Amino acid sequence: MIAAYAARFADDAVSGLEVGSRPDPEPRDGWSVVDVRAAALNHHDLWSLRGVGLRAEQLPMILGTDAAGVTADGREVVVHGVIGGPGTDEPRSLLSERYDGTLAEQVAVPTWNLVDKPAELSFVEAACLPTAWLTAYRMLFTSGGAAPGHRVLVQGAGGGLATAAILLGAAAGLEVVVTSRSPERRERALSLGAAAAVEPGARVPRADLVLESVGQATWSHSVRSVKPGGTIVVAGATSGDASPAELTRIFFTEITIKGATMGSRDDLVHLLAFLARTGVRPLVDSTYPLTSAHAALGKLAEGEQFGKIVVTP
Incomplete structure (x- = not known):
């Protein structure tokens, strides 16, 4: 073959x-x-x-x-x-x-x-679906516990994970805010259903949930942008490992940090049903x-x- x-x-x-x-x-x-x-x-x-x-x-x-x-x-x-x-x-x-x-x-x-x-x-x-979309689904709903009305910050726009998070989040009634250096990608994110698209590091309303896959370049912004008691779900570090970890802010504001790698077979079954029933593609x-x-x-x-x-x- x-x-x-x-x-x-x-x-x-x-x-x-x-x-x-x-x-x-x-x-x-x-x-x-x-x-x-x-x-x-x-x-x-x-x-x-x-x-x-x-x-x-x-x-x-x-x-x-x-x-x-x-x-x-x-x-x-x-x-x-x-x-x-x-x-x-x-x-x-x-x-x-x-x-x-x-x-x-x-x-x-x-x-x-x-x-x-x-x-x-x-x-x-x-x-x-089985990697980027499955990871986005798990980050949003299984690990992140996102519910309609929640605000979600997605670090980075353009890749499969980010576009999946925007489309899934918008279909589920989430307020999705996206960061990107590229004006064109910010415009595309808005066209997919993001509520806002800003430059990396820009001040944003505090989010209930942050999806982090960039790492060192965006970690500090993620920690500053999540609500006290909110959650950051990490699925990668394309710009390198974060340093420093900002532990003082994490424990003082009681931020929960979770890791996600793809998702379970059950997550995939649920994701497929979500797309089949909502028309999201x-x-x-x-x-x-x-x-x-x-x-x-x-x-x-x-x-x-x-x-x-x-x-x-």
């Missing part, structure tokens, strides 16, 4: 990628093989190409954590990309960390990881054929996309 895989590690990431023939997945008990119809890209793919979370002896490793496709018996499914974890004999990992990922014509996953794709969603739309920046994976990952590395980049085998 044709696949996009990490062949070597490289600082510029994309030069370590190759697209070519790899062995078909082998059947194993309790696992299913999915014919991939669409797979979405994530920054996890770029980190893998730089050697983060992978060892040289694991190469070549097929990249990708998100996919939607069809099983051998014709079932249309969305792949939950978290393998193993508590309650199983399998160490917790994401697809493309221990097992080959989704940027291929086929992918093998535990059958339990498959969720029925709603007929209302296309394969391209469904493929956008993922924002797709662009689609590429699998054979053009270099160009697709190159665009992701440039950081100029607004929404998800999808690859179709």
Whole structure:
């Protein structure tokens, strides 16, 4: 089968990628093989190409954590990309960390990881959900406890996580405030349903909940912008780890800080139902054929996309 895989590690990431023939997945008990119809890209793919979370002896490793496709018996499914974890004999990992990922014509996953794709969603739309959208859903509702009328600050606009948070939050009756350096991205955020879009660090009304995925560049603003007793949910640190942690403000104002990494299979089921019933759909920046994976990952590395980049085998 044709696949996009990490062949070597490289600082510029994309030069370590190759697209070519790899062995078909082998059947194993309790696992299913999915014919991939669409797979979405994530920054996890770029980190893998730089050697983060992978060892040289694991190469070549097929990249990708998100996919939607069809099983051998014709079932249309969305792949939950978290393998193993508590309650199983399998160490917790994401697809493309221990097992080959989704940027291929086929992918093998535990059958339990498959969720029925709603007929209302296309394969391209469904493929956008299992990482960025699932993380946004978990940050907002499972970890963040957001409810209609709450104000939510989203640090950064343009990527899959931020656009998902805006669309989900607006549909759920939240007041979503977004930060971005780019005037164009602020305008796009407003068009998606954000109540306000401001420059990073700008003073904003105190938020019940802050979604933080930037880290060092925005952490102090997040801590200053959340209400006393409010919550900050952290799902990444693209600008580096925060320093200092501002512990004095955190304990004095009784701020709760929670971490979120993707979400559970149940979260994915609920997210799919949310989209099917509300009509909310993922924002797709662009689609590429699998054979053009270099160009697709190159665009992701440039950081100029607004929404998800999808690859179709």
